[in-house]
Amino acid sequence: MDLRFTPEEEAFRDEVRQFLVEKLPTRLSDKVRRGLHLTKADMEEWHAILNARGWLANHWPERYGGPGWSVVQRAIFDDEAARAFAPRLVPFGLSMLAPVLIKYGSEEQRRHYLPRILDGTDWWCQGYSEPGAGSDLASLKTSAVRDGNHYVVNGQKTWTTLGQYADWIFCLVRTDPTAKAQEGISFLLIDMKSPGVEVRPIVLLDGDAEVNEVFFTDVRVPVENLVGEENKGWTYAKYLLTYERTNIAGVGASAAAFDRLRATASSLTRGGRPLADDPLFAARLARIEIDLANMATTNLRVVAAAAHGGAPGAESSMLKIKGTEIRQAITALQRRAFGIYAQPFVPEALEEGYNGAPVGPEDANTAAPTYFNMRKLSIFGGSNEVQKNIISKMIVGL
Amino acid sequence: MDFQHSEDRRMLADTLRRFLAEQAPVDRRNAAAYGDSGYSPAVWQGLAELGVIGALFPEAAGGFGGSGFDIMVVFEEIGRALSVEPFLGALTVGHALAAGRRADLLEPIIAGTSIVALADAEPQDRGPDAPYATRATPDGDGWRIDGAKAVVAQAEAAALLLVSAQTVDGASLFLVPSDAAGVSIQGYANVDGGRSGEVRLSGVTLTADARVAADGRAALAAAEAAALLALSAEALGAMEVAKAMTIEYLRTRKQFGVPIGKFQALQHRIATVLLEVEQARSAVINAADAFDHDQGADRDRRLSAAKYTVGATGQLVAEEAIQLHGGIGMTWELPLSHYAKRITMIDHQMGDQDQHLQRYIALGRAA
Numbered sequence: 001m002d003l004r005f006t007p008e009e010e011a012f013r014d015e016v017r018q019f020l021v022e023k024l025p026t027r028l029s030d031k032v033r034r035g036l037h038l039t040k041a042d043m044e045e046w047h048a049i050l051n052a053r054g055w056l057a058n059h060w061p062e063r064y065g066g067p068g069w070s071v072v073q074r075a076i077f078d079d080e081a082a083r084a085f086a087p088r089l090v091p092f093g094l095s096m097l098a099p100v101l102i103k104y105g106s107e108e109q110r111r112h113y114l115p116r117i118l119d120g121t122d123w124w125c126q127g128y129s130e131p132g133a134g135s136d137l138a139s140l141k142t143s144a145v146r147d148g149n150h151y152v153v154n155g156q157k158t159w160t161t162l163g164q165y166a167d168w169i170f171c172l173v174r175t176d177p178t179a180k181a182q183e184g185i186s187f188l189l190i191d192m193k194s195p196g197v198e199v200r201p202i203v204l205l206d207g208d209a210e211v212n213e214v215f216f217t218d219v220r221v222p223v224e225n226l227v228g229e230e231n232k233g234w235t236y237a238k239y240l241l242t243y244e245r246t247n248i249a250g251v252g253a254s255a256a257a258f259d260r261l262r263a264t265a266s267s268l269t270r271g272g273r274p275l276a277d278d279p280l281f282a283a284r285l286a287r288i289e290i291d292l293a294n295m296a297t298t299n300l301r302v303v304a305a306a307a308h309g310g311a312p313g314a315e316s317s318m319l320k321i322k323g324t325e326i327r328q329a330i331t332a333l334q335r336r337a338f339g340i341y342a343q344p345f346v347p348e349a350l351e352e353g354y355n356g357a358p359v360g361p362e363d364a365n366t367a368a369p370t371y372f373n374m375r376k377l378s379i380f381g382g383s384n385e386v387q388k389n390i391i392s393k394m395i396v397g398l
Numbered sequence: 399m400d401f402q403h404s405e406d407r408r409m410l411a412d413t414l415r416r417f418l419a420e421q422a423p424v425d426r427r428n429a430a431a432y433g434d435s436g437y438s439p440a441v442w443q444g445l446a447e448l449g450v451i452g453a454l455f456p457e458a459a460g461g462f463g464g465s466g467f468d469i470m471v472v473f474e475e476i477g478r479a480l481s482v483e484p485f486l487g488a489l490t491v492g493h494a495l496a497a498g499r500r501a502d503l504l505e506p507i508i509a510g511t512s513i514v515a516l517a518d519a520e521p522q523d524r525g526p527d528a529p530y531a532t533r534a535t536p537d538g539d540g541w542r543i544d545g546a547k548a549v550v551a552q553a554e555a556a557a558l559l560l561v562s563a564q565t566v567d568g569a570s571l572f573l574v575p576s577d578a579a580g581v582s583i584q585g586y587a588n589v590d591g592g593r594s595g596e597v598r599l600s601g602v603t604l605t606a607d608a609r610v611a612a613d614g615r616a617a618l619a620a621a622e623a624a625a626l627l628a629l630s631a632e633a634l635g636a637m638e639v640a641k642a643m644t645i646e647y648l649r650t651r652k653q654f655g656v657p658i659g660k661f662q663a664l665q666h667r668i669a670t671v672l673l674e675v676e677q678a679r680s681a682v683i684n685a686a687d688a689f690d691h692d693q694g695a696d697r698d699r700r701l702s703a704a705k706y707t708v709g710a711t712g713q714l715v716a717e718e719a720i721q722l723h724g725g726i727g728m729t730w731e732l733p734l735s736h737y738a739k740r741i742t743m744i745d746h747q748m749g750d751q752d753q754h755l756q757r758y759i760a761l762g763r764a765a
């Protein structure tokens with residue numbers, strides 16, 4: 001047992017830190033730290049900076065533009081970037097579509113799409129969920145019917161994150177309505193500019209419009225946009241879910257959010273004493289800190305196992321549940337910390353360059369909207385209930 | 399022993415529920431709550447005409463109710479409908495005035511013609527017995543007030559602000575017309591609907607009779623007691639609706655070919671919600687009883703117990719309601735999300751669950 005990283009790994013960490021100090025624009029890290037909305041251009045800017053260094057697609061094989069990092073190096077990078085308040089990488093092209101193309105796509109598709117993900121030409125979004133198909137994804141109904149050299153797509157996707165920015169959407173569509181649910185699904189790449197595609201925003205409870213409905217009416221999609229084989233889409237989609245994601249626990253992001261919470265607690269007073277000295281608040285803070293330290297080690301145990309070739313099983317479900325619970329607990333406490341000043345809602349204050357008179361202490365006005373927004377963590381990416389089903393199926397085996 | 403509300407109160411609740419369902423269903427409530435004035439003046443006038451404000455005050459103060467159970471019944475309905483009308487201001491200011499023996503000032507409040515707001519909290523936190531930063535100094539025959547008040551509910555709509563300020567004799571309460579020279583209000587929307595504002599008072603001069611309670615602490619204690627009960631009951635009403643909506647959703651939303659309520663994992667979750675909401679109802683009943691029958695620390699402990707309970711239960715109910723709805727639970731369009739926000743933010747008004755738990759402990763030690 002040795003919790004230390006190797007000297008090489010530590011040297012790598014220093015290199016990452018140095019890079020972040022030099023290349024991460026303060027304007028961006030400030031926005032992330034303060035919980036402000038990132039624009040499309042902000043996210044693209046950070047992608048471009050990483051791409052210039054060759055670090056954007058850090059889990060891709062080298063021949064497609066990956067840096068050739070080990071699992072441990074990737075974990076170190078994700079951790080350091082999050083702690084430095086770097087923008088989160090937009091996962092749809094980089095971490096969702098690309099692994100599928102790399103494993104199941106044609107060489108032509110890889111040569112066409114992967115460079116465009118790297119250089120930011122294409123913004124991708126994920127078209128899995130439908131109004132009737134959430135946890136039960138395999139019940140999806142959007143249909144694709146072959147017509148000569150095209151598929152004709154009809155149906156609706158929903159909850160499409162950042163679809164308003166997207167050039168392309170990767171979709172699960174039903175190509176064989178007679179087969180068993182999982183067996184008639186295909187994985188199709190659709191140009192959002194095709195006639196018949198319509199995007200409508202969904203406003204979330206915090207007033208934010210980050211998700212959309214996407215409607216398809218007789219959308220003609222060239223057959224070359226099929227990934228892999230027809231009716232094998234479910235296998236590819238599942239591959240994505242089990243695709244080893246070291247960052248699923250979000251330890252770095254939670255650690256950064258926790259630091260900010262601690263700073264809040266020591267800058268505020270409650271009932272005449274520092275909030276951090278309030279015994280109940282202090283207990284809440286300590287519980288989260290302990291949970292986070294425990295999870296950091298759990299996460300590294302999984303990373304270490306993966307580095308030695310261990311296949312991720314229930315671990316990714318475990319990390320998803322625990323990671324999101326901790327993050328949500330942090331946002332709940334951040335909201336609580338501001339007392340009455342969590343109530344004022346100044347949406348303009350979530351945008352860069354807001355110059356209005358602040359209401360209450362710094363960060364107060366983002367605390368409640370962030371808390372409400374982060375309820376999504378336990379719902380998407382396979383809800384926490386579904387993750388528990390996966391774990392219990394594995395361990396009880398009934 | 400009788401756990402039914404009296405016939406009169408049941409009628410009051412029914413009338414109120416029907417009126418709000420007709421006049422302020424959620425879509426109209428949201429339009430008003432997130433609109434320019436943060437509430438609906440028409441709904442407020444209608445409620446005043448129904449006598450709902452009068453139900454919050456005893457006969458001696460010009461009302462026809464005012465007991466703990468009257469307040470509970472009214473505010474539970476307010477919670478069920480997510481009403482953003484300025485009831486809490488009327489309740490707190492009215493009870494403070496009555497305690498300060500100025501019930502003569504209540505008539506326009508009860509008639510709904512004068513909107514009032516309690517301006518007590520300050521931007522700078524202070525200790526429990528520490529003086530207010532807002533100061534009132536003698537000025538000729540009258541007073542001059544300087545200071546600032548924080549997150550004053552419906553500050554922009556209010557014609558009168560009941561302002562707590564430090565005088566040489568201790569804390570006193572002053573009725574300040576919101577259009578008085580030297581009063582400025584920075585208004586803003588609330589996360590959960592309605593509007594509040596930061597109130598600045600600089601060199602506001604008032605006549606001598608503006609000091610409506612020389613002993614501000616006693617009058618404020620009356621206002622606070624009423625507010626804790628009211629907010630607890632409001633939370634209860636909102637939790638009942640969020641619970642009912644979630645149960646309905648479990649029955650109707652299908653995944654994997656069955657209603658999701660068939661999944662035992664979710665059955666147990668909703669069962670926990672149900673039993674905690676019942677516990678919260680008992681806490682509110684205890685608080686209403688204390689409001690009527692107990693004094694001093696005994697009363698305040700049971701009020702804090704209720705506010706603590708709805709704070710803790712509220713977080714559970716709001717989070718579970720969203721979670722069990724899945725993605726749709728996070729949308730603005732679904733009324734549920736607005737219930738979840740209101741339930742959550744009640745824990746930010748008049749002290750959160752932690753503060754009331756500590757107050758409960760401290761009052762128990764003192765007893």
Ligand SMILES: Cc1cc2nc3c(=O)[nH]c(=O)nc-3n(C[C@H](O)[C@H](O)[C@H](O)COP(=O)(O)OP(=O)(O)OC[C@H]3O[C@@H](n4cnc5c(N)ncnc54)[C@H](O)[C@@H]3O)c2cc1C
Nearest residue numbers: 126128129134135159160161376380383385721722724725
């Ligand atoms: C902010 C946000 C962004 C999203 N972004 C995307 C995106 O970009 N692309 C995309 O395709 N999708 C996206 N999603 C959709 C997300 O994946 C779904 O919301 C999720 O799969 C849950 O589906 P649902 O919302 O239909 O809830 P449902 O599946 O209807 O679930 C409702 C409740 O029932 C529970 N439940 C369901 N089945 C079971 C079971 N068998 N056992 C126990 N409990 C169960 C769930 O856990 C949940 O609590 C996003 C969602 C959100 C909220």
